[in-house]
Amino acid sequence: MGVDSLGLGHDNDMMEPQLSFEGPNKPIKICGGGNFTALLQEDGSLYLAGDVPLERSSSDDNWIQVRGLFKDVSCGWSHVVAITSEDIVVSGGVGEKGELGQLDTRHSLSLQPIWTLQNPREAQVFACFYNTYVLDDGKLYGCGSNSKSQLKESKSRAICSLTIVSAGPVSHACVGKNFVCFVEKGQARVMGTMAQYEAELRNIMSENTNFEFNSMWTSIVVLLHQKFYFYGQASQKQDVVAVHSFNEPATAWSTGSEHGMVCIDKREVYCWGWGEHGNCGSIATSRAINGVNDKSNVNSEVNSVYKVTASDSIVYACFGGCATSWICTATSESETCK
Numbered sequence: 001m002g003v004d005s006l007g008l009g010h011d012n013d014m015m016e017p018q019l020s021f022e023g024p025n026k027p028i029k030i031c032g033g034g035n036f037t038a039l040l041q042e043d044g045s046l047y048l049a050g051d052v053p054l055e056r057s058s059s060d061d062n063w064i065q066v067r068g069l070f071k072d073v074s075c076g077w078s079h080v081v082a083i084t085s086e087d088i089v090v091s092g093g094v095g096e097k098g099e100l101g102q103l104d105t106r107h108s109l110s111l112q113p114i115w116t117l118q119n120p121r122e123a124q125v126f127a128c129f130y131n132t133y134v135l136d137d138g139k140l141y142g143c144g145s146n147s148k149s150q151l152k153e154s155k156s157r158a159i160c161s162l163t164i165v166s167a168g169p170v171s172h173a174c175v176g177k178n179f180v181c182f183v184e185k186g187q188a189r190v191m192g193t194m195a196q197y198e199a200e201l202r203n204i205m206s207e208n209t210n211f212e213f214n215s216m217w218t219s220i221v222v223l224l225h226q227k228f229y230f231y232g233q234a235s236q237k238q239d240v241v242a243v244h245s246f247n248e249p250a251t252a253w254s255t256g257s258e259h260g261m262v263c264i265d266k267r268e269v270y271c272w273g274w275g276e277h278g279n280c281g282s283i284a285t286s287r288a289i290n291g292v293n294d295k296s297n298v299n300s301e302v303n304s305v306y307k308v309t310a311s312d313s314i315v316y317a318c319f320g321g322c323a324t325s326w327i328c329t330a331t332s333e334s335e336t337c338k
Helices: 195-206
Strands: 021-023 027-032 036-041 046-050 064-066 070-075 079-084 088-094 107-116 124-128 131-136 139-146 156-166 170-176 179-184 187-192 211-215 219-224 227-232 250-255 259-264 268-274 299-307 314-320 325-330 335-337
Touching (some): 027 335, 088 131, 124 170, 179 211, 195 219, 195 227
Antiparallel strands (some): 027 036, 046 064, 079 088, 088 107, 219 227
């Protein structure tokens, strides 16, 4: 990648899990921007690694802590959006298409307030490439690029402050490149480049409430009754999980830029899709030296990348970033991310 978005102190792409972050507080969300990663802990601490689009307090640490405490975070290509412990939505970084939501401001070296939450308990933030979305009080707001009608039906180059996308009630959302998918009044809605899949998504979701969905840059993945469904582009095997069967239940799953991850029975993690940077792990024919990516698994089948061996350890979460994969493990004494 050329930058240390893995927080390892070097810029090698890795195809075998490396210990990146360890501490007494559990990481609860990890997301990736173009060349950086954000990690949020359960105590509200927020850390960034890589080509951080904000002012750095130090050039020595692999992970830089952001001042303050936070409840949620998401990353676009070059910007960060977060919810503070005071229930304020803040943004920072680079936003050439209005994704900062700071009116005429296109570059912000620090996180600046853009929204005060009406219903903090249910609020979330989402971002991808050149868009920011805020789910607050059952309503979905957004800003940034509207070139594919991902914010409003009438196309425009940029919307520079948060505007209403859906008056709701909205209960779930996921965001990809130039599209947003959300559940409005119990029905799937899709705006932007993936709008042609709205009817299919409505069919699968309409009679079921126990579903989860996530997005890659150019696709939507649904987990329903322990089966995966895929909608969108699949030129890099992003869809192979839809025809794969697991012997045990999925206990955590996520999607990255163009790959997916799933943890089975809290013990074993699989990746699939576009693994150009080693993010889908090594395979039997890999000749990785010290775990460095040898590009032997660029288009990955559903591939086992990590398995817990200690009896007192579990995988409690996994997160897909921008061509990065994150596995969070816990024991009775500590939490780690790889």
